[in-house]
Amino acid sequence: MTNSKELFSEVVNRINLPEDKAEIESIAYLLLDKKWNLTRTHILTQKQVTVNQTEVDAYINRINTHEPIQYILGETDFFGRSFRVTPDVLIPRPETELLVHEIIRHTKSINQPAILDVGTGSGCIAISLALEIPSVVHAIDVSLNALKIAQENATRLNATVTFNLQDILKEPITQKFDLIVSNPPYISQQEKQNMKPNVLNYEPHTALFAPGENALLFYKVIAQRAHQALNPGGSLWFEINEHYAKEICEIMKANGFEAVITLKDWNGKERVVWGRII
Incomplete structure (x- = not known):
């Protein structure tokens, strides 16, 4: 002892x-x-x-x-709840809580919004929104293993979320939604050399890196697909790399989104971009 x-x-x-x-x-x-x-x-x-x-x-x-403590423990806390995590899913970051918090504020006046989370990973965004907002939540991911973890988290936390396997780069969004949210891969291949080993060697590369050399590929594709899938007045929300805030705002405007706003996290870094279809 x-x-x-x-x-x-x-x-x-x-x-x-x-x-x-x-x-x-x-x-x-x-x-x-x-x-x-x-x-x-x-x-x-x-x-x-x-x-x-x-x-x-x-x-x-x-x-x-350098194995992340969250993978060693098999869990991490996010928005006041414990989520199971494995190397099949990106570890939820505290900064992502800002995205959830702002969506909750935005949807207070919307009755039963239909929400889609693109690239759900552990399900932390979709599940948190489903538990905090009276809503109908769907979530998609390209990884079947990630979806298994997300479903396990939803079941354990008693959250109602519909999960589907889908590659957003290859398949359109076929349903209509009031709000679409995504924290997509946005790290370029050139940035690998500057990354810490606990991230580079353990977290899933499909959740970290955009394919090829275009770090903004997912933002472009999701913005295009979201414009077609959102109901009038619907909104698109992204978590972003602070270095790409201006470019992502331009992508959203080019795809028909108006009143595009950038929000800073508690470290003063531009972390969230969102806009509305009028």
Whole structure:
């Protein structure tokens, strides 16, 4: 038996990732919380805990290979809920919560909006919207394995979402919707060399990289398809790479969207673009 503060210190001291102290401590806090139910209060009060040292060693070894802590734990928190994640799906980012929050605000005055999430991955956007808004939510993805994780998350969280296998680059949207949302792949192949190993070596490349050299391909195709699939007054919402905000706004305007707006996240980076079909 050891006390939780000593365990926390051991984990922090043995993690040798090229990250700052705050990031390493956040990984350690997550590990202790999810694996041994030890909160920060428990650590501060040095609560006694019994752990298997071999298990501790195994977790630390995996962390030191740059495997994301979310994949090691098999879950991550998003919009106040726990979502199962595997290497088949992109890890939901806190920044994406801004997208969900703004859509919730926008749809308050819309009765039972029909919503489509393009490239749903873990289902975090679609499921959060289905649980927060009285709505009819559909979600599509090109990956069958991702859809299995998304359906599992929806079932566990009691969310009603219709999931379908679809390649948005090859197939049109055949139903009508009031709102379409997407956090598509937007990293170019040239940017690979600047990416951290925990992302590049573990997260699904189909969810990270646009095919070829055109980082904006998905935005162009989704904007074209959304224009045909949205009801009058409907809106299209994108999460974006802040470096492409201007270009994505132009893509939306060129495809008939008006009153196109860019929203910044809490780090001051342009993170969301949305517009409406008039």
